[in-house]
Amino acid sequence: MSDGVPILIVDDEPPIRRLLRTSLGPNGFHVIEAENGEIALKLAVHEKPDVMLLDLGLPDMDGGEVIRRLRASGSKLPIIVLSSRGDEKGKVEALDLGADDYVTKPFGMAELIARIRAALRHRVQDDGGTPVFQTGDVSVDLTRRKVTRAGEPVKLSPKEYDILRMLVVHAGKVLTHRMLMQEVWGAAGDVQYLRIYIRQLRQKLEQDPERPEIILTETGVGYRLAD
Structure with a gap:
């Protein structure tokens, strides 16, 4: 079996x-x-990778279809989408389908590796992580x-x-905005409501709400909690 x-x-x-x-090879x-x-769908089953880097523009099917099929099969494989700059709609659709993250081309290798490791940590959390989360001086x-x-x-x-x-x-x-709206309000709605609550959360949790370091904005897409 190959190392890494x-x-x-x-x-x-x-x-x-x-x-x-x-x-990536020299980085473990x-x-x-x-x-x-x-081919990707077959390898995902037979090779059992720990994470997938997925380009959306594939010759035989849209990358979103790969995500849809994997999630429909029950797979929790972390998926990081490699998207072209400006493909905001594609990013949102991929995340709504079940992708874990995205990196915009051209990308820096240090950033990509950090995102990969974050996705791997998130998989460990899914498999039974601690119910207490700590980031900076905030504990949940x-x-x-x-x-x-x-x-x-x-008080929240x-x-x-x-x-x-x-x-x-x-x-x-x-x-994504849609994922948060669906989970919290039960339906997609006016994103402005979500923005108001995010602003209130930042006022209570961030040292500088105007320069957030905990609840991060993914412009045009949604939000991410600093891991």
């Missing part, structure tokens, strides 16, 4: 696959490659529904807590 964390790269451009292979990853969606105890900042209790409204809980459960993962 198995990672499946799905991209029809050989130069991109070569770049990722030569960059065993690279598996697929040039289209059908999901079992006791208790939030503190610098050791002092923070039910909606504020529901939003924060979603972000904590998926810490490090981008949650």
